[in-house]
Amino acid sequence: DGGITQSPKYLFRKEGQNVTLSCEQNLNHDAMYWYRQDPGQGLRLIYYSQIVNDFQKGDIAEGYSVSREKKESFPLTVTSAQKNPTAFYLCASSPGQVVGSSYNEQFFGPGTRLTVL
Amino acid sequence: SQQGEEDPQALSIQEGENATMNCSYKTSINNLQWYRQNSGRGLVHLILIRSNEREKHSGRLRVTLDTSKKSSSLLITASRAADTASYFCATASGGSNYKLTFGKGTLLTVNP
Numbered sequence: 054d055g056g057i058t059q060s061p062k063y064l065f066r067k068e069g070q071n072v073t074l075s076c077e078q079n080l081n082h083d084a085m086y087w088y089r090q091d092p093g094q095g096l097r098l099i100y101y102s103q104i105v106n107d108f109q110k111g112d113i114a115e116g117y118s119v120s121r122e123k124k125e126s127f128p129l130t131v132t133s134a135q136k137n138p139t140a141f142y143l144c145a146s147s148p149g150q151v152v153g154s155s156y157n158e159q160f161f162g163p164g165t166r167l168t169v170l
Numbered sequence: 171s172q173q174g175e176e177d178p179q180a181l182s183i184q185e186g187e188n189a190t191m192n193c194s195y196k197t198s199i200n201n202l203q204w205y206r207q208n209s210g211r212g213l214v215h216l217i218l219i220r221s222n223e224r225e226k227h228s229g230r231l232r233v234t235l236d237t238s239k240k241s242s243s244l245l246i247t248a249s250r251a252a253d254t255a256s257y258f259c260a261t262a263s264g265g266s267n268y269k270l271t272f273g274k275g276t277l278l279t280v281n282p
Binding site: 084094 | 174203205210211212213214215218258260268269270272273274
């Protein structure tokens with residue numbers, strides 16, 4: 054059963070703590086992404102990775118960190134430096150560059166809802 | 171930065187009616203994609219239209235693209251209660267086929 058999984062579904066954090074959100078895919082996709090969604094808002098890109106051992110900052114990377122040591126895994130750490138971390142976090146993957154095509158559909162996980170207490 | 175902006179922000183219709191959502195964007199694009207999100211869930215890809223295409227169909231979905239007006243529309247025909255969800259447009263632009271920029275979405279409610 055191929056797909057993309059995120060855990061946990063709900064996460065509670067005390068102020069000042071770092072937390073790590075898990076994202077795993079078995080689609081053999083090269084590219085992976087982390088988005089943040091606030092109520093009634095669209096998705097904002099935090100970090101993305103085009104290939105293993107490489108990643109780039111998105112539009113709102115401050116207070117977050119990532120790693121991409123394995124193709125199938127792209128964990129996101131929300132650090133204490135993130136001033137307003139309460140949000141819905143979505144991980145996605147895509148096949149990556151398709152030669153001669155502009156196609157790049159993204160496949161999303163079910164999300165993690167993070168609440169800071 | 172927000173590239174796509176959907177209109178309207180919310181739409182309420184009766185089952186069987188058609189629903190039309192619009193998306194405007196600011197810079198030239200490689201492709202434009204529409205996604206659906208049920209409440210509290212991840213997004214699901216619906217349809218992609220390339221910059222050199224003008225119209226595309228998939229089942230009850232019809233997407234148009236007008237690059238001169240930098241706009242796209244998503245039409246859902248013969249709507250069902252199960253179509254109730256938020257719908258987002260997303261654009262891929264510049265030298266990157268990887269990064270998508272999402273709009274804020276249209277919340278569609280289909281009443282039985």
